[in-house]
Amino acid sequence: MAQSVLLTGAAGRVGEAILGGLADDYEWRLLDRDPPTEDYPGEFVVADITEDETIREAMEGIDVVLHLAGDPRKTAPWDSVLTNNIDGTQTVFEAAVDAGVEKVAFASSNHAVGHYETDERTPEMYRADDDYLLDGTEQPRPGNLYGVSKVAGEALGRYYHDEYGISVVNVRIGNLTENHPPIDYERGQAMWLSYRDCAHLFDRCIQADYDYEIVYGISDNDRKYYSIERAKEVLGYEPQDNSAAHNDD
Ligand SMILES: NC(=O)c1ccc[n+]([C@@H]2O[C@H](COP(=O)([O-])OP(=O)(O)OC[C@H]3O[C@@H](n4cnc5c(N)ncnc54)[C@H](O)[C@@H]3O)[C@@H](O)[C@H]2O)c1
Numbered sequence: 001m002a003q004s005v006l007l008t009g010a011a012g013r014v015g016e017a018i019l020g021g022l023a024d025d026y027e028w029r030l031l032d033r034d035p036p037t038e039d040y041p042g043e044f045v046v047a048d049i050t051e052d053e054t055i056r057e058a059m060e061g062i063d064v065v066l067h068l069a070g071d072p073r074k075t076a077p078w079d080s081v082l083t084n085n086i087d088g089t090q091t092v093f094e095a096a097v098d099a100g101v102e103k104v105a106f107a108s109s110n111h112a113v114g115h116y117e118t119d120e121r122t123p124e125m126y127r128a129d130d131d132y133l134l135d136g137t138e139q140p141r142p143g144n145l146y147g148v149s150k151v152a153g154e155a156l157g158r159y160y161h162d163e164y165g166i167s168v169v170n171v172r173i174g175n176l177t178e179n180h181p182p183i184d185y186e187r188g189q190a191m192w193l194s195y196r197d198c199a200h201l202f203d204r205c206i207q208a209d210y211d212y213e214i215v216y217g218i219s220d221n222d223r224k225y226y227s228i229e230r231a232k233e234v235l236g237y238e239p240q241d242n243s244a245a246h247n248d249d
């Protein structure tokens with residue numbers, strides 16, 4: 001029988017990419033505080049992730065959670081990331097553990113390490129001949145309060161894994177765009193994640209066996225300063241796209 005997957009933030013862009021690739025592959029329970037505007041597979045729960053009781057109900061019978069819901073703005077103010085990204089993520093982990101969920105994949109962000117991009121290194125680090133790489137073992141260095149909230153989400157995952165044994169993978173997503181990488185934006189090209197690689201990566205987060213992991217969620221771009229080796233090794237991630245292939249478009 002197909003695994004039951006709860007997708008929070010299902011009405012957003014990352015949710016769209018995941019469902020675009022995997023709609024028929026799992027028993028989906030979708031959750032968002034915004035109702036859906038398009039057709040969707042499975043059941044749709046309209047709820048806020050800070051609503052403890054509703055989130056507990058939404059976890060019933062779930063094998064894997066893909067937790068995307070949150071404020072994705074790099075300029076998001078503290079009160080919003082505190083509520084949506086930190087408090088909401090704690091509510092999701094607590095309910096997941098109590099419901100016996102096996103795995104949680106958490107949508108972290110490149111902004112968890114944004115302050116590695118110091119003035120001295122940019123823009124060379126966005127270019128293919130610079131071998132500078134972050135691989136997920138480095139200390140977090142958030143570049144804004146949104147990034148701080150993602151580091152907090154990763155720490156919540158660490159705690160719930162160590163305390164209760166739930167499997168957790170944090171995907172530090174780069175720059176997701178549909179069809180084409182960002183144009184005239186080297187940083188965005190270096191951390192581009194295509195829709196199909198996004199769907200495949202989260203598919204691997206559902207399927208693979210892991211304990212606690214931090215991986216980077218980008219395509220196999222020529223220009224990259226995030227390593228995808230850990231995602232390949234632990235998750236079996238095999239990206240098909242490369243922003244450099246679009247240079248002449
Ligand atoms: N898109 C990217 O390139 C990117 C990059 C790095 C990280 N991320 C992370 O991936 C996740 C999804 O991002 P996205 O681009 O799809 O954003 P989005 O804004 O398109 O989608 C987020 C969804 O979460 C929902 N949501 C927000 N707060 C909620 C709450 N308290 N309760 C219930 N639902 C709530 C929103 O209604 C929205 O539908 C976010 O956590 C974001 O930080 C995205």
